[in-house]
Amino acid sequence: MTSPTVDVHAHILIPEIEALVAGLPGLAEARELDARRNGPAALAVSGPMVGERVPRLTDTAVRLAAMDKQGVDIQLISPSPSHYHYWADENTADKVYRTANEMTAAHCAAAPGRLYGLGLAPLQHPGQAVHALDHALERGLLGVEISSHAPGRELSDPAYEPFWSRAEETGAVVFLHPFGCTLDERLDRWYLSNTVGQPAENAVALSHLIFSGVLDRYPGLKLIAAHGGGYLPTHIGRSDHAWSARTDAGAGCAQPPSSYLKRIHFDSLVHDPRVLSSLIDVAGADRVLLGSDFPFDMGTEDPVGALRAARLSTTDFDAVRGGNAVALLRLARPQRGGTP
Structure with a gap:
């Protein structure tokens, strides 16, 4: 039986989260930082772009119709990264992740078998992260989405060890999706905050997980990196060289950094068939999953077509299109039949 087509990078907008943080101390400062990082021209485009896509982000029927048009059988949905609100205090963070998960x-639940979900975990309060993960799983979600860092903390921070341990123990998915880039105003024009910033943040976050030994300690972790892992997979040779040439670079992980790419899953959203082919070469066809960033403008309206452009073998194409996700997420085939 042909595997369903599975998109692991799709989002939901949750107005209830923005309502509960409205007017709270810290929100205005966070939005000012976001505005500086993106620049006025980007904000002028992003506002109307998101507004036009609200129905696809909130209405299940509209989402399913769009999926049918794309030839996508199943979506793994995660909250818009704009809902992270890592500035929030513990009480507010608790409300945010509970609202996101619920x-x-x-x-x-409005489309069983076709829609699966991820919740949120408040990285700014590491002690809450395990509770947030458990809360998500208790509500039938498959795991949680996190950013590339929290204020003052990288993903290599020892405070996150209980979170990684719990994620591995439960078989939960952790979807690494950056939001914002700490290069700040250097990227405040031409949408460099996204085109350069997101791949850079992915590379930094994954490097922290690799070089710190997190992936040695939790080899069963189900980690999916958005945007094809950013710059890291195509430049992993530099990391390998540092690991072998310098004692400081090689002190934290047991194997060359490139070997850990085969322990991470990556979405296919790289916007270049040559880069996608390179990602598959270094990580393995069994580690790449179809992703579209539905329905934002930096995604793709035709994720299967973008995958087909890489001219993979039939076996690899089918694996990336859906077979890998079915195995990783332990999915059943949805009622809708047929794939492109």
Whole structure:
């Protein structure tokens, strides 16, 4: 039986989260930082772009119709990264992740077998991360989405060890999706905040997980990196060289950095068939999953077509299109039949 087509990078917008943080101390400062990082020209485009896509981000019927048009059988839905709100205090963070988990679960429940979801974990409060993960799993979600860092903390921070341990123990998915780039105003024009910033943040976050030994300690972790892992997979040779040439670079992980790419899953959203082919070469066809960033403008309206452009073998094409996700997420085939 042909595997369903599975998109692991799709989002939901949750107005209830923005309502509960409205007017709280810290929100205005966070938005000012976001505005400086993106620049006025980007904000002028992003606002109307998101507004036009609200129905696809909130209405299950509209989402399913768009999926049918794309030839996508199943989506793994994660909250818009704009909902992270890592500036929030513990009480607010608790409300944010609970709302995110509950609303995402409700959205997916409207289309069982076709929609699966991820919740949120507040990285700014490491002690809450395990509770947030458990809360998500209890509501039928498959794991949680996190950013590339929290204020003052990298993903290599020892405070996150209980979170990684719990994620491995439960078989939960952790979807690494950056939001914002700490290069700040250097990227405040031409949408460099996204085109350069997101791949850079992916590379930094994954490097912290690799070089610190997190992936040695939790080899069963189900980690999916958005945007094809950013710059790291195509420049992993430099990391390998540092690991072998310098004692400081090689002190934290047991194997060359490139070997850990085969322990990470990556989405296919790289916007270049040559880069996608390179990603598959270094990580393995069994480690790449179809991703579209539905429905944002930096995604693709035709994820299967973008995958086909890489001219993979039939076996690899089918694996990336859906077979790998079915195995990783332990999915059943949805009621909708047929794939492109």
